[in-house]
Amino acid sequence: MLKKKLIALLAVVAVCAWAPLSPLFHTTAHASPDHQAKGDVLKQTIKLAKEGKAVNSGSFRLGSKKSSIISQWGKPESQDQFTLNYEKRKIAFGLNEQGTVHSLFTKDAKLLSVTHDDVAQKLGKPFASDAGAGQYYESYHAGINKVTFQWTRMANPNGELELSSVKIERAH
Numbered sequence: 001m002l003k004k005k006l007i008a009l010l011a012v013v014a015v016c017a018w019a020p021l022s023p024l025f026h027t028t029a030h031a032s033p034d035h036q037a038k039g040d041v042l043k044q045t046i047k048l049a050k051e052g053k054a055v056n057s058g059s060f061r062l063g064s065k066k067s068s069i070i071s072q073w074g075k076p077e078s079q080d081q082f083t084l085n086y087e088k089r090k091i092a093f094g095l096n097e098q099g100t101v102h103s104l105f106t107k108d109a110k111l112l113s114v115t116h117d118d119v120a121q122k123l124g125k126p127f128a129s130d131a132g133a134g135q136y137y138e139s140y141h142a143g144i145n146k147v148t149f150q151w152t153r154m155a156n157p158n159g160e161l162e163l164s165s166v167k168i169e170r171a172h
Contacts, residue, residue, distance in 0.1 A: 038122075050142045054105070058072075062170060116163075146171040
């Protein structure tokens with residue numbers, strides 16, 4: 001009886017020791033569905049940004065009027081003179097003094113699940129990057145607009161970058 005338990009224990013230990021190495025020996029050339037989905041959301045982000053839109057912005061884009069957004073979507077969950085924040089929709093609109101959208105910020109769950117490596121593999125090298133106060137920013141061209149990925153290390157104990165928002169605005 002003790003011998004069977006010992007063999008079972010050794011089998012469990014062997015499986016646990018092998019499991020972390022199994023991706024190293026994975027030979028299929030197909031991308032995982034999760035990896036494909038992340039690539040799709042990045043493609044969608046760039047496509048929408050070229051149109052001046054963001055994931056979850058609906059028909060609203062850079063240049064839309066504050067009054068139009070409130071008229072169609074109702075009062076935002078929070079706002080100030082320069083921001084309309086629709087938290088349930090995971091989108092915020094940055095406004096200028098005239099009440100025109102000059103930037104969009106999305107926090108869509110599918111987009112926030114994207115890793116720094118996913119972005120680097122799919123979009124390549126950013127044209128601009130900056131860091132400060134625990135944040136890291138990388139910007140990519142999208143037609144006449146730019147997409148800025150805002151990363152933070154604050155949420156992860158090991159210091160891995162975690163996407164906290166994506167900003168769409170005109171490239172200057």
